[in-house]
Amino acid sequence: MPDASNKTTEIPGAAAGLDPKPADHPPVAPRKIGVLLLNLGTPDGTDYWSMRRYLGEFLSDRRIIELSPLLWQPILQGIILTLRPSKSGRNYAKIWNKELDESPLRSFTRVQAEKLSQAFGGQDEILVEWGMRYGQPSTDSRIESLIARGCDRLLLFPLYPQYSAATTGTACDAAFRSLMTKRWMPALRTVPAYFDDPAYIELLAESLRQQIAALDFEPEVVLTSFHGLPKENLLKGDPYHCQCQKTARLLRERLGWPDERLQVVFQSRFGPKEWLQPYADEKVAKLAEAGVKRLAVLSPGFASDCVETLEELAIGLRETFEEAGGERFAYLSCLNDSDAHIAYLRQVVERELRGWI
Known part of the structure; x- marks a missing residue:
C-alpha cells in the first residue's frame, strides 16, 4: 500500500505562481515588522488648557504617582492642576519650537524615526513609527497604524538608556494595554535598557569630546545630570539609580578622567519626599561657592533634548551657577538626531530583530 504520509498537499495554482486565495478574499498586506520608538510625552501647546x-x-499615571487615587486625585484635580499648568507652560514657552509649533521632544523624536526609517530604506519589510506615552501621537494610534500596514511583528524601543518603572515601564504599559484590545495581536519584542552598552558609552564619550572641543573654555568639572526619582523607588527595587551610576562610571573610565572631573547629579525633584541625591541645583551652587568657575553639564539619561534639559539645565542651572559665583557654563546637548546616534539606534534594532530579519 502506498505511504500516504509521503504525499504533499498542493494548493491549486500555487505551483504556477498564481494567487491561491479565492477571488472574493479581502486584500492581504505583505508581512512586515514594525519598530516603534517610544518617548515620554509632550503637551500640544504652552497654553493653560x-x-x-x-x-x-x-500625573494620573500610577507608575509616576504611587499614592492611592482616592488620596491623590483630589490634590491633583485641585491645587496642582490649578496652579502648575501656567508655570509649566511658561517653562515650555522658553524652549518651544515656534517654527513647527511643537516641543523640541516631539521634533527630535519624529526626526529620529524618519532618519531611522531612511537607514532601513533597503529593507521594505521594516516600518518605523514613533509614539508618546502621554500626549500625541499616542502609542495606541501608532500601533494601530503599524498593524494596518501589515506588521505582524512589533519591536518596542523605549528611548530611555536606563530602565525605570516611571519611564520604560509605563511606556511599555501603554503599548501592552493597546495590544490587549487587538483581535489579532502581533508577535512582540522590547528593547532592553542600554545603559552599559559599550557602543553607547563610546557614543557618549565622542559626543562629549566634540562638544567640549567646540567650547572657548575648558570645564573644570562636568556633571552628568539624570532625571530624579523618589528615593523610595530605589528601595522598592527600581534599578534606575544603579544604572545611572554605572553609565557615568563607564563614561568616566572611557574618558580616562578622575572621579572629581565627572560627577553625577539628579534633577527635577517634585514634592516633599526625599529624592535621589545629590540634587543638581544644590551641587552646582556648592561647586561655585567652592571656587569652580567653569562648568559643563550633560544628560546621558535622555535620548533627546526636552524641557528638562533645555529649560531646567541650560537655563535654570546656568542661573544657579552664576548666582553662586560661577563664570562659564555650558550645557552639552543630547545625542538627538545626530548621524552617529541614528547609526547606533539602527545597530540596536538590527540586534534585537535577529531571527526576524
Whole structure:
C-alpha cells in the first residue's frame, strides 16, 4: 500500500505562481515588522488648557504617582492642576519650537524615526513609527497604524538608556494595554535598557569630546545630570539609580578622567519626599561657592533634548551657577538626531530583530 504520509498537499495554482486565495478574499498586506520608538510625552501647546490636559494624564499615571487615587486625585484635580499648568507652560514657552509649533521632544523624536526609517530604506519589510506615552501621537494610534500596514511583528524601543518603572515601564504599559484590545495581536519584542552598552558609552564619550572641543573654555568639572526619582523607588527595587551610576562610571573610565572631573547629579525633584541625591541645583551652587568657575553639564539619561534639559539645565542651572559665583557654563546637548546616534539606534534594532530579519 502506498505511504500516504509521503504525499504533499498542493494548493491549486500555487505551483504556477498564481494567487491561491479565492477571488472574493479581502486584500492581504505583505508581512512586515514594525519598530516603534517610544518617548515620554509632550503637551500640544504652552497654553493653560493644553498643559492641564498633559499634566493631568502624566500625573494620573500610577507608575509616576504611587499614592492611592482616592488620596491623590483630589490634590491633583485641585491645587496642582490649578496652579502648575501656567508655570509649566511658561517653562515650555522658553524652549518651544515656534517654527513647527511643537516641543523640541516631539521634533527630535519624529526626526529620529524618519532618519531611522531612511537607514532601513533597503529593507521594505521594516516600518518605523514613533509614539508618546502621554500626549500625541499616542502609542495606541501608532500601533494601530503599524498593524494596518501589515506588521505582524512589533519591536518596542523605549528611548530611555536606563530602565525605570516611571519611564520604560509605563511606556511599555501603554503599548501592552493597546495590544490587549487587538483581535489579532502581533508577535512582540522590547528593547532592553542600554545603559552599559559599550557602543553607547563610546557614543557618549565622542559626543562629549566634540562638544567640549567646540567650547572657548575648558570645564573644570562636568556633571552628568539624570532625571530624579523618589528615593523610595530605589528601595522598592527600581534599578534606575544603579544604572545611572554605572553609565557615568563607564563614561568616566572611557574618558580616562578622575572621579572629581565627572560627577553625577539628579534633577527635577517634585514634592516633599526625599529624592535621589545629590540634587543638581544644590551641587552646582556648592561647586561655585567652592571656587569652580567653569562648568559643563550633560544628560546621558535622555535620548533627546526636552524641557528638562533645555529649560531646567541650560537655563535654570546656568542661573544657579552664576548666582553662586560661577563664570562659564555650558550645557552639552543630547545625542538627538545626530548621524552617529541614528547609526547606533539602527545597530540596536538590527540586534534585537535577529531571527526576524
